[in-house]
Every structure is written in C-alpha cells, then in structure tokens.
Amino acid sequence: MEIVNYFKAKTIEEAYQKLNEDPSNLIIGGGAWLRLSSKIVNTAIDLEHVGLNQIKETKNSIEIDAYVTLREVEKNEALANLFSSIINKGISGIMGVALRNLVTVGGSIFGKYSFSDFITPLLAVNTEVEMYKAGRMALEDFLKLRTREKDILLKIIIKKEKVLGYYYKMKKTGLDFAVINVGVTKTNGYYKIVVGARPSLAAYATSAMEYINNQKVITPKVIEDTAQIVVEELKFGTNSKASKEYRIELTKVYVKRGLKEVTK
C-alpha cells in the first residue's frame, strides 16, 4: 500500500468529510491488513484522536469502540465472565500478541474477513454494530450488506447476558488462519450455532438451530442430528487450507463438541 497523505482527524464528522472527499481515501485502523494490499491511497484517515478508544460497560451491554485493539478486548474480564471467554479465546488464537496489540475492532469488523476468529464468536452472542451514517444494526445484517458505503464503524454493542459458550478454531499451525471455526452458545435455553472459514464468511446454521431449539430433551441423537443438519444447510468449499470434504467432517466434530459443552 502506498499512502500519499496522512490525516489525523479531531472529530468523527471531520473524518467522515475527509473520507468522502476522494474515492481512494480510507479509514486506517491498525493498518495491518491494509499494508498487505497494493492500493494507492490518497489520504489515510487516522481515528486515534476522535474518542473511539474505550470499552464501556453499561447496565445492559458492553460497548467496544472501533479504535480499541483486539488485545484490549482479549484481556477484558467482563467479556470473559459473561460469555464463557469465547470472544477472548477467539482473539487469542490470532497470530501473536504484537499483532493483536496493533489491530483494531473497526478494521476487524469492517473488513468482513471470512477467516475471522472475532466475527464467529461475536455472532454466537448478541452483537450489534453502530455506523456513523447507517446507524445501529445487528452484526448479522451488517455482514449481509452488499454495498460498500463510505461510512465509519463507531463501535460494537454486545448485550449483557449469561452465556454458556464454546469456540474452536481448527488451524494447521500455531500462527495460521482457520481451516474452520465454530461457535456454539446457549443463552436462556436458546442455542446458536455459527460456522466460519468454510472458507466463506461466518453464518448461522439456522435450520439446525431451529431443530435443536424445538427439542424438549437434548439426547446424543439430537446432537448427532443437529450436526448433520449444520453440514447439509451451510455451504462448504475447497481452498489452499483444506478440502470441502475435510471441512464438513471437522464441522460435524466441533459442532457436537460445542453442543455437549454448553448442554452440560
């Protein structure tokens, strides 16, 4: 990436105005992913001084600003206590501490990376995003937006609930991207199942969720059937990391483990 001008915005409105001045202008988070691209950027807009650097706990939610680093999220105890550490655990499997000290929540969500170890556990709990212009919406809806509007991600909002959770990233080596990642939660008796890196972006297994949430008793057979529905309804593919068939087998195993874990 080549940056022609670097602009430290003082307010979010100033950042937004600058963003829309030129099609090649963009917001820079930690810059770790951007620097891998060959883009020529007229103006990179830095959000360090616009006041998006906090994790706030309110009565009903935990709000994490876009400029907070993934390392700060990983170390947050309230998230660990409420959500069985699945968000913290997802992040701790991303490269090394040096990278996690640099990369931001904004860059990690806005990039909609299909391999994301942050998005999968966030979908498994109740997460919303707040954009400067588009406003607030469920993370799931944000991920489905096809248009690439020039907007600024301000924060994510996670509903405070006591969640029993499971997260697993299958990777070939310690620092690698996921071959598959699976998040399973049970919140007030309701199950959610999310599978990412299939290799496409994380998604809910909605039919499997409907099936298991309609069962009175969760028997080993119900768990087995649920895992089968997951791999029948979601699309899997082959890439340099793994074949479609291998991903399907792994998903069945980790969904079953996740369901057993949260049903204990």
Ligand SMILES: Cc1cc2nc3c(=O)[nH]c(=O)nc-3n(C[C@H](O)[C@H](O)[C@H](O)COP(=O)(O)OP(=O)(O)OC[C@H]3O[C@@H](n4cnc5c(N)ncnc54)[C@H](O)[C@@H]3O)c2cc1C
């Ligand atoms: C070598 C390497 C290995 C990695 N491995 C993994 C992995 O195994 N698992 C995993 O989950 N992740 C992995 N990542 C991704 C990483 O965790 C971050 O998600 C990624 O680097 C983006 O964060 P950033 O702060 O660097 O964003 P940047 O590179 O600064 O920005 C990324 C995109 O988001 C936009 N953006 C940034 N902030 C905002 C905002 N507030 N509003 C609107 N747009 C914004 C930018 O314009 C750009 O388009 C890896 C990254 C690298 C470089």
